[in-house]
Amino acid sequence: MWAQQTISLPQPDKTVSTTLFTTLQNRHSDRDFATTPVSDAVLSQVLWAATGVNRPDGKLTVPSANNVKDINVYVCRQDGAYKYIPASHSLVKVTDKDLRKIITNTQPAIADAPVLLVLTSDMSKIRSRSELVSHIDAGYVSQNICLVCAALNLGTVPRMQMEKNTLKSELKLKDDEILILNHPVGYVK
Numbered sequence: 001m002w003a004q005q006t007i008s009l010p011q012p013d014k015t016v017s018t019t020l021f022t023t024l025q026n027r028h029s030d031r032d033f034a035t036t037p038v039s040d041a042v043l044s045q046v047l048w049a050a051t052g053v054n055r056p057d058g059k060l061t062v063p064s065a066n067n068v069k070d071i072n073v074y075v076c077r078q079d080g081a082y083k084y085i086p087a088s089h090s091l092v093k094v095t096d097k098d099l100r101k102i103i104t105n106t107q108p109a110i111a112d113a114p115v116l117l118v119l120t121s122d123m124s125k126i127r128s129r130s131e132l133v134s135h136i137d138a139g140y141v142s143q144n145i146c147l148v149c150a151a152l153n154l155g156t157v158p159r160m161q162m163e164k165n166t167l168k169s170e171l172k173l174k175d176d177e178i179l180i181l182n183h184p185v186g187y188v189k
């Protein structure tokens with residue numbers, strides 16, 4: 001019987017001393033990662049920036065069409081894969097398996113990154129069922145990941161390539177939850 005494991009993330013440190021314009025200047029893609037782990041404190045900052053709650057009414061750091069909050073972020077690392085829950089700023093484990101090689105299959109060097117973030121859209125939340133809406137909503141999350149990584153001196157690259165059929169089943173996604181992008185996150189070699 002699968003016992004659900006939850007990790008409460010530390011509160012994100014929002015006191016990073018860099019400006020938006022410095023961050024924009026530093027934003028770029030990286031594909032050569034060290035295996036150095038990313039701490040839960042740093043992961044907390046990255047996930048909060050990606051799609052965390054930033055207001056008392058539960059709204060997020062990213063916009064979404066009609067505020068449907070369709071984008072889910074999964075954290076894939078050596079000890080398994082987790083779904084990020086913005087409301088509780090926590091991670092719920094979905095599998096004990098290390099899925100990083102399934103995500104990085106065509107670019108094996110990227111699998112050294114200690115964290116692979118996978119962005120999905122729960123299309124059941126979108127009344128029109130428009131994949132255009134899903135992709136736009138995911139773009140905001142992806143951009144926030146790019147920017148927070150630039151601000152924290154972490155490397156990342158937005159990627160569309162991944163072994164979608166295998167990943168969908170390993171992440172136990174519903175039929176109407178589609179895979180959109182992934183982001184390796186780690187320290188650059």
Ligand SMILES: Cc1cc2nc3c(=O)[nH]c(=O)nc-3n(C[C@H](O)[C@H](O)[C@H](O)COP(=O)(O)O)c2cc1C
Pocket residue numbers: 027028029030031107157158159160161
């Ligand atoms: C929608 C999208 C999909 C991408 N997919 C991949 C990918 O699968 N693999 C990869 O190495 N880079 C991927 N990239 C990164 C681009 O190649 C990269 O952003 C582009 O070369 C510009 O470089 P820069 O990000 O350093 O400015 C993707 C970027 C976007 C926006």
